[in-house]
Amino acid sequence: MTTPRPTRSNAGASAQATYHARLQATRTRRWAVRAALALITGAVVWWLLGWQAAIATAAVVAVADLVHH
Structure with missing residues (x-):
């Protein structure tokens, strides 16, 4: 006796x-x-402080937001 194979359903595909x-x-x-x-x-x-500090601060803010979310 063989068992029937389950068929794949598309139920929930839209969701x-x-x-x-x-x-x-x-x-x-x-x-x-x-x-x-x-x-x-x-x-x-x-x-306020110059371009070196700006690059470092922008990178820290981006990483902090990435870690936070």
Whole structure:
């Protein structure tokens, strides 16, 4: 006696596609916010302290946001 093989169902495929689309939109938005934070922070620090400090500060802000989220 052989056992029947399970068939693959497409149940939930639309929900899965919607989930992936929203996840990608959230990732894109998060990277845009991260870049804006780093640029704004870098510009302010550049104005106050110079370009070397601005680059270091922008990198720290970007990494801190990445770790936080």
